[in-house]
Structures are given as structure tokens and as C-alpha cells.
Amino acid sequence: MQIYLPIAEVSVNVFLLFGLGGLVGVLSGMFGVGGGFLITPLLFFMGIPPAVAVATGANQIVASSISGVLAHFKRKTVDLRMGFVLLAGGLVGAALGVWIFNLLKGLGQVDLLVRLCYVVFLGIIGGLMFIESVNAIFKSRKGAVPKRRHHGWVHGLPFKMRFRTSGLYISAIPPVLVGLSVGVLAAIMGVGGGFIMVPAMIYLLGMPTKVVVGTSLFQIIFVSAFTTLLHATTNYTVDIMLALVLILGGVIGAQIGTAFGTRLKAEQLRIALASLVLLVCGKLALDLFITPSELYELVAP
Amino acid sequence: MRLLAALLLLLAALPARAEEVVLGLSRDSVSITTDFDGSDILIFGAVKRETAIQAVPPLQVIVTVEGPLEPVTVWRKARRLGIWVNAEAVEIDSAPSFYAVATSAPWKESISAVEDLRHGVSIPRAIRSVGAPMDIMDSEAFTEALIRVREEQGLYRVEEESVELRDSTLFDTSITMPANISEGRYLTRVFLTRGGKVVSAHESEIQVGKVGLERWLFTLSRQMPLAYGLLSLAIAALAGWGASALFRAIRSG
Numbered sequence: 105m106q107i108y109l110p111i112a113e114v115s116v117n118v119f120l121l122f123g124l125g126g127l128v129g130v131l132s133g134m135f136g137v138g139g140g141f142l143i144t145p146l147l148f149f150m151g152i153p154p155a156v157a158v159a160t161g162a163n164q165i166v167a168s169s170i171s172g173v174l175a176h177f178k179r180k181t182v183d184l185r186m187g188f189v190l191l192a193g194g195l196v197g198a199a200l201g202v203w204i205f206n207l208l209k210g211l212g213q214v215d216l217l218v219r220l221c222y223v224v225f226l227g228i229i230g231g232l233m234f235i236e237s238v239n240a241i242f243k244s245r246k247g248a249v250p251k252r253r254h255h256g257w258v259h260g261l262p263f264k265m266r267f268r269t270s271g272l273y274i275s276a277i278p279p280v281l282v283g284l285s286v287g288v289l290a291a292i293m294g295v296g297g298g299f300i301m302v303p304a305m306i307y308l309l310g311m312p313t314k315v316v317v318g319t320s321l322f323q324i325i326f327v328s329a330f331t332t333l334l335h336a337t338t339n340y341t342v343d344i345m346l347a348l349v350l351i352l353g354g355v356i357g358a359q360i361g362t363a364f365g366t367r368l369k370a371e372q373l374r375i376a377l378a379s380l381v382l383l384v385c386g387k388l389a390l391d392l393f394i395t396p397s398e399l400y401e402l403v404a405p
Numbered sequence: 406m407r408l409l410a411a412l413l414l415l416l417a418a419l420p421a422r423a424e425e426v427v428l429g430l431s432r433d434s435v436s437i438t439t440d441f442d443g444s445d446i447l448i449f450g451a452v453k454r455e456t457a458i459q460a461v462p463p464l465q466v467i468v469t470v471e472g473p474l475e476p477v478t479v480w481r482k483a484r485r486l487g488i489w490v491n492a493e494a495v496e497i498d499s500a501p502s503f504y505a506v507a508t509s510a511p512w513k514e515s516i517s518a519v520e521d522l523r524h525g526v527s528i529p530r531a532i533r534s535v536g537a538p539m540d541i542m543d544s545e546a547f548t549e550a551l552i553r554v555r556e557e558q559g560l561y562r563v564e565e566e567s568v569e570l571r572d573s574t575l576f577d578t579s580i581t582m583p584a585n586i587s588e589g590r591y592l593t594r595v596f597l598t599r600g601g602k603v604v605s606a607h608e609s610e611i612q613v614g615k616v617g618l619e620r621w622l623f624t625l626s627r628q629m630p631l632a633y634g635l636l637s638l639a640i641a642a643l644a645g646w647g648a649s650a651l652f653r654a655i656r657s658g
Contacts, residue, residue, distance in 0.1 A: 105440070106440060106441075106442040106584065107439060107440065108437060108438065108439055108440065108441040108442075108584065108619060110615060110618075110619040110620075110622045110623045110626075111622070111623065111626055113585065113587065114584065114585045115441060115442050115443070115584030115585065163637050163638070163641055164641070166638060166641040166642065166645065167640075167641035167642065167644045167645035167648075168645065169645070170641070170642055170645030170646055170649075171644075171645040171646070171648050171649045172649075174646065174649045175649065212478065212480050212491050212494060213490070213491060215491070216488075216490050216491065220488075329638050329641075332634055332637060332638055332641075333631070333634040333635070333638070335634075336626070336630050336631070336633055336634030336637065337630040337631055337634055340626050340627055340630060342626070342633070342634060342637050344622055344626075344633075344636065344637045344640065345439075345622070347637060347640070347641065348640060348644070351640075351641060351644045351645070352644065355644055355645060355647075355648030355649070356648065358648070359648070359649075359652040392488040392489060393487060393488060393489075395484075395489070396482060396489055398550075398553075398554065398557075399481055399482045399550075400479055400480065400481050400482070400547065400550030400551075400553075400554060401479070401480045401481075401482070401491065401554075402477055402478070402479055402480075402551060402554055402555075403477070403478045403479075403480060404475065404476075404477060404478075
């Protein structure tokens with residue numbers, strides 16, 4: 105059954121879209137990521153214009169993050185104070201990101217920018233995560249106690265704040281910067297940024313793993329909502345129909361994913377996520393390097 | 406002298422008047438609804454004439470359907486630092502968003518190059534270009550690429566010998582519009598030709614537009630983008646909350 109998308113102005117198979125939403129939902133339930141880094145490139149492959157894919161992806165993330173964060177609120181694994189500090193940076197970053205996005209759209213380079221961002225960030229994050237989880241598995245086999253590293257340069261900065269839920273007393277500058285950079289990426293890549301923020305929160309801010317996912321989801325809701333609004337008012341590229349089908353698939357998938365996730369070990373989960381990230385990165389990188397079959401591209405001004 | 410010339414011209418034009426198109430369309434509007442998956446339009450008609458059918462040269466029919474004209478930028482990729490990037494652009498002033506040509510005979514027998522140029526019948530003639538920057542020498546390659554890409558998307562199509570012509574009088578053809586067509590007024594033209602010369606032409610219009618929910622959402626997104634954005638967020642929030650509440654209920658009940 106085909107469905108006509110009023111903003112994207114293309115007709116796509118509704119079951120394929122629903123399945124895509126569902127698949128991403130499963131992953132977000134399992135790993136606590138929004139799944140935008142998968143949805144946006146997959147929408148490209150389905151023939152949805154990149155600008156619509158990015159903007160609608162942001163809208164879909166709002167729904168999946170809300171669905172995910174509610175469970176974390178119940179378990180009290182959301183550091184609200186940290187969430188608001190991250191958010192302050194995130195909103196500024198999102199505005200900056202949409203500005204950059206529109207600037208490059210005018211230059212005809214937005215597609216390249218989005219793809220390059222994906223390759224670079226998925227490559228770095230996926231690689232680091234993969235190495236780290238492999239190490240963690242070896243260490244746990246040897247029976248060594250994982251050591252928490254502390255007191256780096258991060259702890260010498262001013263504006264210290266106490267984050268009770270995370271049990272941290274650190275400067276507000278690193279979280280604001282983390283939020284800011286994730287906000288920029290959210291706007292450009294149509295992602296929530298969880299796959300960047302989660303490692304950043306663990307390794308850069310030293311937050312305990314159990315509050316990381318909930319806090320990340322909490323701030324992603326607002327950053328993606330803000331991004332959605334900016335895209336809707338400056339580019340008119342948010343497609344409600346597309347978002348709705350993806351959301352319906354996504355929220356169902358997320359519940360299935362959450363059930364799966366609790367049965368797997370943290371290291372196994374991380375290694376699986378890392379492999380997935382690297383796979384998507386590899387596919388996108390290949391597309392950049394291989395001579396395209398069609399050298400020309402049409403862009404409506 | 407001038408009067409004589411005018412008279413001669415009128416006489417020369419007379420045979421052209423002898424055959425005229427009477428056109429029918431299976432419909433004069435196409436509605437883009439939620440389940441829109443393209444559309445076929447049947448174009449049929451007859452040749453009205455007062456004289457006996459002239460056998461040589463044979464009568465041919467050409468049907469064109471042209472979507473709204475829009476400007477478009479054609480980018481060409483080039484390898485820079487190992488990766489493929491958009492390097493050069495040519496702006497095409499106006500190209501039809503959709504263009505279909507159907508003929509009753511092979512193209513060469515249907516219309517001469519001069520008549521094609523005069524009436525803008527073939528796809529290259531329907532595209533108006535080219536403000537190519539000075540440094541681009543091969544601007545035709547960009548126009549060719551535009552045609553190639555749109556042909557692959559099913560937006561430009563040339564269907565030779567797809568017009569059925571019976572007894573040089575009745576004709577019909579079917580034009581397929583893909584799901585990714587844009588809105589607007591579609592111009593339908595029918596040309597009668599003999600020996601490559603146009604003897605009669607007729608124009609008509611088909612209205613293509615979104616209706617119902619599609620129309621409402623599109624209009625809202627353009628005219629009240631903030632309200633549209635808030636609506637999309639409200640739907641997302643409701644779906645996210647609703648789903649988790651629903652599944653909690655299922656699990657506990």
C-alpha cells in the first residue's frame with residue numbers, strides 16, 4: 105500500500121516505512137539511542153529528499169525519546185539538573201546547526217555536509233566504542249575490577265556545580281559544550297545525538313552509566329523539538345505523515361527493544377551497537393569514494 | 406502588392422484549416438490524495454474535416470502533456486580530495502516538471518526539426534535554458550543530464566507509436582503520470598501533422614492538485630509554519646506517551 109507524503113511529495117510503501125520505524129524503535133529500546141543516525145540515511149536510500157529526512161527525523165526522535173524517558177523517570181535514572189545544563193548548550197547548538205544547514209543548502213552542499221558528518225562521527229564513535237567494549241569484555245574475563253578514572257583537566261575548570269543524581273561536583277562548562285556540539289549535530293544530521301552524547305557523558309563527564317541514558321533522552325526531547333520547530337518554520341521540510349508512520353512503528357519497536365535489552369549484558373549491547381554504527385558509517389563512506397553512477401544531481405532552487 | 410501577399414498567405418493557410426482536432430480527456434483534473442500512486446490519463450479525439458481524406462502524405466498525431474515550468478539547478482559532481490562533491494552548477498531557467506510526448510509514428514516521420522523548434526514539441530525544445538557560468542564549456546551536458554535524470558524518475562517520457570490512429574480520423578493514447586508529480590496546471594497539446602508539418606493544433610488543460618488532508622497539511626505548513634511545527638510536536642508527544650502508557654497497561658493487565 106502506497107502513501108503519498110504531502111511535504112516530501114513522493115509516494116512510498118507504508119509497510120516499508122512502518123518497518124523502518126519499528127526496526128529503529130527496537131534499537132532505541134535496546135541501546136537507549138534515538139536511532140536517528142539510522143533513520144535519516146535509510147530515508148535517503150528510500151528516495152526521501154535529504155532536507156525532509158533530516159527535519160522529519162528530528163520530529164520522530166521527539167516521540168521515541170518521550171516514550172523512552174518515561175520508563176527512566178520511574179526508575180529515577182534521570183539527572184534533571186545535568187539535563188538542563190546540557191539543554192542550555194543544546195538549544196544554542198541547534199540554532200547554530202540549522203543556520204549552518206540553511207547556509208550550505210544555498211550552496212548546494214548540504215547533502216555532502218550531512219554525509220560527511222555521518223561518516224566522521226559514526227566512524228569515530230563506533231571505533232572508540234568498539235575498542236572500549238572489546239577491552240571491557242577481556243577485562244571482565246580476567247576478573248579485574250573496572251577502574252573509574254577521575255580528576256583530569258575537566259576538574260580544574262570554574263563554575264562548579266553539584267549534580268546529586270550523578271554524584272558529581274564538576275564545572276558546568278564541559279556539559280554545556282557537550283550539549284552545544286550535540287545540538288549542532290542534531291540539527292545538521294537529523295539525529296538526537298544520543299550515540300555521541302552517551303559516550304561523552306560517560307568518558308568526558310564521568311557520569312555513572314545508569315543515569316546516562318535517561319538524562320540523554322531527557323535533553324534530546326527538547327533539542328529535537330526545538331530543531332523540528334526551526335526546520336518547520338525556515339525550511340518547511342517537516343512531513344507529518346512521514347513522521348506519524350515512523351513514530352507508530354518506532355514506539356512499538358521500542359517496547360520490544362526494551363524487553364530484549366534487559367536480557368543482554370552491557371558489554372555485549374555496546375559491542376553490537378558499535379558494530380552497527382561502523383556498518384552504517386562504512387556504507388556511507390563507500391558512497392562518497394566510489395564513482396557515482398549518475399554524476400549529475402537536480403536541485404530545486 | 407501587400408494585399409496580394411496577404412491573400413496568398415491566407416490561401417496557403419487554408420488547407421491547414423481543412424483538418425481540425427476535436428479532443429477528449431478521460432478527466433480534466435487529477436487529485437493527489439493520501440493513497441495517490443500515480444495516474445493514467447486517457448486522451449482521445451477525432452479529426453474533423455470537410456473534405457475527403459487525403460492519403461499522402463499520411464496524417465500523424467502527436468500528443469504532449471506538460472507540467473508546470475520551474476527553474477532547476479543541475480549540479481555536476483567531481484572528485485575532490487578523493488571524494489565526490491557537487492562541483493559545478495548550471496541553472497536552467499525553466500523546465501517542465503513533467504513532460505510526456507506520444508506519437509502515432511516514429512519521431513522522424515511525425516514532425517520535422519523546424520516544426521519541432523517552432524512549436525516546442527520534443528523534450529529538449531520544451532526546456533528553456535541556459536544561463537551557464539562562463540567557465541562551463543559543455544552546458545548542453547547539463548541539459549542532457551536533466552533529461553536523463555527525469556526520464557529515470559518517470560517524469561519525462563517519449564513514447565513513439567503509442568498513439569492509436571484509426572482511419573486517419575479517430576485517435577487515442579494513454580499518458581502515465583508517476584506518483585512524484587508536482588501540483589499545477591498541466592498543458593495538453595495535440596498536433597496533427599502531414600509530412601512533418603503541423604496542420605492543426607489544439608490545447609487543453611488538466612488540473613493536478615492535492616486534495617483533502619494532503620492539501621490541508623501542505624497549506625498549513627506553508628502559511629502557518631509555527632502552528633504546523635507545534636502540531637507535529639503534539640502528535641509526536643502524544644504518540645510517545647500513549648504508546649508507553651498502552652504497553653504498561655498491557656504488561657500489568
